[in-house]
Amino acid sequence: MNLSRITDAIDHWTERRARGIARGSSRRGWLKAFGGALVGGAVLPLLPVARAQAASGVPAATGVPEEGDPESCGYWRYCAIDGFLCSCCGGSENACPPGTEMSPITWIGTCRNPADGKSYVISYNDCCGRTGCGQCLCNRNEGDLPMYVPPKNNDINWCLGTQTAVYHCSTAIIIAQGMD
Amino acid sequence: MRIWALLALALAAASPAAEGAEVNADRARVNYMLNCQGCHLPDGSGVGDIPQMRNFVGNFLKVPGGRAFLVQVPGSANAALSDAALAELLNWMLLEISAAQLPEDFRPYTADEVGQYRAAPLSDVNAVRLPLIQKIALLTGQ
Numbered sequence: 001m002n003l004s005r006i007t008d009a010i011d012h013w014t015e016r017r018a019r020g021i022a023r024g025s026s027r028r029g030w031l032k033a034f035g036g037a038l039v040g041g042a043v044l045p046l047l048p049v050a051r052a053q054a055a056s057g058v059p060a061a062t063g064v065p066e067e068g069d070p071e072s073c074g075y076w077r078y079c080a081i082d083g084f085l086c087s088c089c090g091g092s093e094n095a096c097p098p099g100t101e102m103s104p105i106t107w108i109g110t111c112r113n114p115a116d117g118k119s120y121v122i123s124y125n126d127c128c129g130r131t132g133c134g135q136c137l138c139n140r141n142e143g144d145l146p147m148y149v150p151p152k153n154n155d156i157n158w159c160l161g162t163q164t165a166v167y168h169c170s171t172a173i174i175i176a177q178g179m180d
Numbered sequence: 181m182r183i184w185a186l187l188a189l190a191l192a193a194a195s196p197a198a199e200g201a202e203v204n205a206d207r208a209r210v211n212y213m214l215n216c217q218g219c220h221l222p223d224g225s226g227v228g229d230i231p232q233m234r235n236f237v238g239n240f241l242k243v244p245g246g247r248a249f250l251v252q253v254p255g256s257a258n259a260a261l262s263d264a265a266l267a268e269l270l271n272w273m274l275l276e277i278s279a280a281q282l283p284e285d286f287r288p289y290t291a292d293e294v295g296q297y298r299a300a301p302l303s304d305v306n307a308v309r310l311p312l313i314q315k316i317a318l319l320t321g322q
Contacts, residue, residue: 105230121213145260151259160228176209176213178210
């Protein structure tokens with residue numbers, strides 16, 4: 001007896017709230033708010049990364065024809081890479097994952113783009129500040145020279161000039177067209 | 181026969197590479213990217229222990245020994261570049277990032293000159309660099 005009275009009260013209260021919400025809102029309004037949260041959530045973590053990339057002075061190249069999968073070690077830009085691919089670690093071939101800092105000091109090489117047959121200068125900026133990503137280890141090393149030529153060696157940790165020297169993953173940013 | 185000899189003469193005369201004065205800016209820039217920029221940064225501003233070259237490196241040509249020093253530092257002397265390519269890179273870089281600091285009588289490096297300097301690389305860079313920096317400081321008041 002008492003119990004049914006209580007459940008009835010809950011039913012009435014729930015119904016009133018539900019009708020109130022239905023009157024005061026629309027499904028499109030909800031979509032708008034949810035969409036805003038989604039886009040905001042996607043943009044917010046990028047902000048420090050975008051700042052780091054600006055600080056590193058690496059302009060992203062535009063208009064370069066592309067082919068291949070940036071999450072695969074065979075992707076053309078990775079010809080001289082040695083490390084974890086940021087594309088597999090929550091970042092991309094151009095940007096660090098959220099929570100990491102792009103090293104301004106970097107290992108630079110050239111790779112031939114199969115899409116247009118031209119060579120491009122690639123900057124393998126490391127992303128630093130979190131422990132090793134552990135995904136998509138890629139070690140191709142074209143143009144890599146021994147350790148006694150440090151500027152042309154990719155076995156050393158290039159997390160230099162960053163807040164910490166902890167290596168997380170590597171990007172592969174086109175910075176120029178090479179001399180063919 | 182004679183025309184070939186004339187052509188060869190004309191080519192030799194027209195080739196400024198022998199004097200080290202030719203600068204192909206695109207090639208020099210790519211060589212800078214591949215051999216210098218990784219540490220000195222795209223604009224030569226340096227970071228941390230990496231010396232600032234932008235708006236400074238031209239000062240070395242104002243003090244005795246500075247002209248040789250810029251070729252003898254490990255980054256220059258050990259670069260995987262021919263003497264001509266290194267001369268071109270240095271000449272391009274000096275004008276690109278430090279033109280205001282160059283002496284008025286600035287002469288571009290020649291390939292031969294670069295070859296001679298890099299044959300005597302430095303074993304203790306800082307021991308040579310410090311007195312040069314002090315002379316520059318006296319000269320420029322910086």
